[in-house]
Amino acid sequence: FFQAxxxxxxxxxxxxxxxxxxxxxPTLVVTVFRLFTEDPIRIYQxxxxxxxxxxxxxxxxxxxFLGNVWTGHLAALAAATCPAITxxxxxxxxxxxxxxxxxxxxxxxxxxxxxxxxxxxxxxPKFRSHLVAGLLWGLAYLCRSEMLLFFAVFVxxxxxxxxxxxxxxxxxxxxxxxxxxxxxxxxxxxxxxxSRDGIDRKSTRL
Numbered sequence: 001f002f003q004a005x006x007x008x009x010x011x012x013x014x015x016x017x018x019x020x021x022x023x024x025x026p027t028l029v030v031t032v033f034r035l036f037t038e039d040p041i042r043i044y045q046x047x048x049x050x051x052x053x054x055x056x057x058x059x060x061x062x063x064x065f066l067g068n069v070w071t072g073h074l075a076a077l078a079a080a081t082c083p084a085i086t087x088x089x090x091x092x093x094x095x096x097x098x099x100x101x102x103x104x105x106x107x108x109x110x111x112x113x114x115x116x117x118x119x120x121x122x123x124x125p126k127f128r129s130h131l132v133a134g135l136l137w138g139l140a141y142l143c144r145s146e147m148l149l150f151f152a153v154f155v156x157x158x159x160x161x162x163x164x165x166x167x168x169x170x171x172x173x174x175x176x177x178x179x180x181x182x183x184x185x186x187x188x189x190x191x192x193x194x195s196r197d198g199i200d201r202k203s204t205r206l
Contacts, residue, residue, distance in 0.1 A: 024186060025142040026100040048090060051103040056080050058106030062113055079106075101143035105150075108136035112154045116161050130171040134178030141179070142186055151179055 029050075033043045056076045063075025079085070089098055111133045118125050137154065140147040155176060162168035 023097050023143070025104075025139055026096045029100050029103075030096065044096075047096065048099055051099045051101075052080070052085070054103040055085075055106035058110040062110045065110070065114060065117070097143055101140055101147065104136050104140040104143065105147070108133065108140055108150075111136060112158070116154070116157050125171070127171050127174055130175040131178045134175035134180075135182070137175075138179045138182030141183060148183075 029047060030043060033046050037043060056079050059079035060072040060076035062072075064072030085102070089095055111129065115125050115129060115133060133154070137147060137151040141151065155172065158172055158175075159168070162172070
């Protein structure tokens with residue numbers, strides 16, 4: 001995706017290069033919206049609305065989890081008015097991949113926070129919560145490859161928090177396994193595409 005000289009963002013799809021540049025999920029999101037409209041401005045508005053709404057709601061839930069409902073409102077307000085998002089990001093030349101990432105990054109951060117902050121001496125969150133965390137981080141990675149670092153930080157923090165609990169690693173393996181399912185499948189397929197089409201994956205990364 002790129003921004004044209006007239007300011008209108010191109011929403012055309014080059015599947016080979018987009019798949020190999022970790023833009024798979026943003027490409028799919030834009031393609032779904034193109035089923036209903038070909039207007040690039042409207043598509044961009046819908047994508048931004050979806051992503052910013054997900055980030056704002058996740059920020060509210062995270063703030064409420066850490067404090068109270070007023071903390072949640074403050075966190076949501078900060079997310080909704082952050083200049084880095086509302087001004088800089090929406091005008092970035094590669095904003096599609098960044099903006100769609102927020103739709104998964106916010107929820108992934110909230111679920112991860114809930115898992116990390118859970119009482120290590122208590123019954124602990126359900127196993128499916130760890131699967132959801134791994135899924136959300138995996139989808140975020142398929143938007144921006146640097147999300148791999150954020151997932152690694154989550155895994156280390158959760159492992160440290162649960163280290164004294166018997167069998168602490170079992171739920172963690174669920175999160176890692178779910179992430180690896182998306183991570184591994186994507187990379188195997190992308191390597192096959194690069195070999196078939198003669199694409200240099202390094203040159204297609206943003």
